[in-house]
Amino acid sequence: MARDARGARDARDQGYLLDNQQVEAGARFAALSELFDPWTFRHFETVGVAGGWRCWEAGAGGATVPEWLAARVGPAGHVVATDIDTSWMEGPSGAAAPFEVLRHDVGAGAPPPGGPFDLVHARLVLVHVAxxxxxxxTMAASLRPGGWLIVEDADPALQPLICPDEYGPEQELANRLRRGFRALLRQRGADLAYGRRLPRSLREAGLADVRADAYFPLTSPACAVLERATVLQVRGRLVAEGLATDEEIDRHLANVAAGGLDLATSPMISAWGRRTRA
Structure with missing residues (x-):
């Protein structure tokens, strides 16, 4: 059962475009996990996550990342998974998760209890934080000396197209709807060029040994699942803002279902650095 940490607020009060309380959020989390979990876990292995570590998974959304961490750190370690809406981290039939679940707003200025941490990780979170x-x-300050911060976030401005190979009307429509989606994100304060600045931000936060890389799939069945769930979540807003019509959205969803679109994601920039001072 989730409990509250200082700074928790309802997701609907945050202006977050992709509300976790919408039914499509589950499909989005599953698709994001399929697309990006192997990449994220590779970075965990790079920094040496091991038994006994204390970890904070910030803005976890779903359960797959904190579950991996809990299995790796074992009974001697501890994993805290936080989000402003923790409903997608609850186990089936209310079963207890193998990690601690806290309602917490990473943008509120205070870390959750349980630190200092050997690892703090946030994926596709900070781009949406004001x-x-x-x-x-705050995340960097919650590390113990020698602890690692890994931040992974999108950079839609670096590669803005959902169909990089725009060779026909179906691809053009997909990219036009994606431009509408980006416009909605900007209205809510999302920084669409944030990912590329992560290495500099980690250095400015006092971290050392900073490294970064980028990844984005160019086509995958999970990309189609992610696109359908995303469009369904923002459909009403696209229409209300005059960015698309219901007919265009229906046509695009039919194109996605037909399987003929090579759908990509925005590049996900992963940056990591180590705290060296107490």
Whole structure:
């Protein structure tokens, strides 16, 4: 059962475009896990996550990442998974998760209890946080000396197309709807060029040994699942803002279902650094 940590607020009060309380959120989390979990877990192995570590998974959304961490750190370690809406981290039939679940707003300025941490990780979170640099500094300050911060976030401005190979009307429609989606994100304060600044932000937060890389699939069945769930979540807003019509959205969803679109994601930039001072 989730409990509250300081700074928790309802997701609907945050202006977050992709509300976790919508039914499509489950499909989005599953698709994101299929697309990006192997990449994320590779970075965990790079920094050496091991038995006994204390870890904070910030803005976890779903359960797959904290479950992996809990299995790796074992009974001697501890994993805290936080989000402003923790409903997708609850186990089946109310079964207890193998990690601690806390309602917590990473942008509120205070870390959750349980630190200092050997690892703090946030994926596809800070781009949506109003004061993202403050949130990043909070995460960095919650590390023990020698602990690692890994931040992974999208950079839609770096590669803005959902169909990079725009060779026909179906692809053009998909990219036009994606431009509408980006416009909605900007209205809510998302920084669509944030990912590329992560290495600099980690250094400015006082971290050392900073490294970064990028990844984005160009086509995958999970990309189609993610696109369908995303469009369904924002459909009403696209229409209300005059960015698309219901007919265009229905046509695009039919194109996605037909399987003929090579759908990509925005590049996900992964950056990691180590705290060296107490």
């Amino acid at each position: 004061d993202r640099e403050r949130a990043l500094r």
